[in-house]
Amino acid sequence: MLGAVMAVAELPFVVLSGVSLLLVLAWPRGRRAVLRPVTAAVRTLTEANRRRLRIYVAADTSASYTDRRALEYLSLRWALGLLGALVLVAVLIGAVYGTLWLYAWLMVADVRHPGTVLMSSVAGLFLLFLSLQGTFGVAGLEAKLARRCLGPSPHEQLELRIAQLSSSRAGVIAAVNDERRRIERDLHDGVQQRLVALGMLLGRALRSKDEMRADQLLRQAHEESRQALTELREVAWRVYPTVLDEAGLRAALETVAERSAIPVHLDYGMDRDPETAVATVAYFVVSEAVTNAVKHSGAGLITVRVAQGEDGVLVHIEDDGAGGADSSGSGLFGLARRVAALDGRFRVDSPAGGPTIITAELPCA
Structure with missing residues (x-):
C-alpha cells in the first residue's frame, strides 16, 4: 500500500524532472540549476523507499548510492508501485466476490440463481488467491530492483x-x-x-x-x-567422535541420542552425508545442544531434525523444557562461533516457559 501511494508521487515527479532536464539539456548553467532541486527530491524519495523496504522486505541496500543510480531507481520504481496498486485492487475484488455467497444468503431472502452465486464466489476466491500470491511477487521485484540500483558496491x-x-x-x-x-x-x-x-x-x-x-x-x-x-x-x-569418520553423521547423531539421559527423537533427512567440515559442526551443534538440554532445561523430550536446506544443511533442535536459555553463555556462544566459521547462521529462541529451539544453517555464504 505504501509503495502504491508513493508511486502516485513518483510518476509525476519522474515525468516533470525528465521534461525539465530535456529543456535545459544544452544549457549547462540551467541544467545545474534544475539538477539541484531534482537531486534533493530524488534523495528524499529514495530514502523513503529504503526505509519502507528495510522494514517490510528486508532489502539489502547501501546509503552510498549515487544520484544517477537513485534517479534510475525512481524511474523504474513507480511502475512497480502501480503494479502493486493493481494487485491490491484485485485483492479487494477477490475478497468481495469470494464472500458473495455469504451476504447473498443473509441479505437476500430469495436467491434465484444459486449456481451463479456459487460460481462467482469460487471465481472470487481464486482471484483472491492469485492476487495474494501477486503481493509476494511485487515484494520480490521491489527487493531485486532496490538491490540492483541501490545495493552495496563491490568495494563495500x-x-x-x-x-x-x-x-x-x-x-x-x-x-x-x-x-x-x-x-x-x-x-x-x-x-x-x-x-x-x-x-x-x-x-x-x-x-x-x-x-x-x-x-x-x-x-x-x-x-x-x-x-x-x-x-x-x-x-x-x-x-572428536571416531564414529563420525567411520560411519557418518547419522550414526554419530544416533550415538548422541543413545547416550542422552533424556529421550531424543532423531529425524535425519539427508540423502548423503555433507562434507567433513559441515558434518563436524552439525554434530557438535547437536551434541552441545542435547547436553545443555539435559543439564539445564528439565525437558522430557528432545527433537533433533537434520535436513537439506536451501543453502546447505539445516539443523533444528527443540526441547519441551522450561526455556530461558542464555544464547551468550559459553556453550551456545561457542556453537555460534563454530557455525560462523562456515558462514552459517545460528539462532536460539528460548522464551521463558519454553520451548527452546536452536537452529543452525550450514553453510550460508
Missing part, C-alpha cells in the same frame, strides 16, 4: 566480507582456546583425580600386610581404573 561488499572473515577467524581461535581449556578441566577434574586415587590405592595395597585388606584395595583400584578409562573415553568422545 569486499570490506564487509573482510570484516566477517576477520570476526570469524577470531571466533575460531577463541573457540579452539575454549575447547582446550575445557579438555584440560575435564582431564584435571576427572581422569587425573581418578589416576591419583588409583595410585594411592595401589600404594596402600603394596604396603598392606593383610592379604584380605590388600585384595580389597586391589579391587577398589580395579574399579577406579575402569572409571578412569570410562571418563577418558568420554573426554575423547567430546573432543
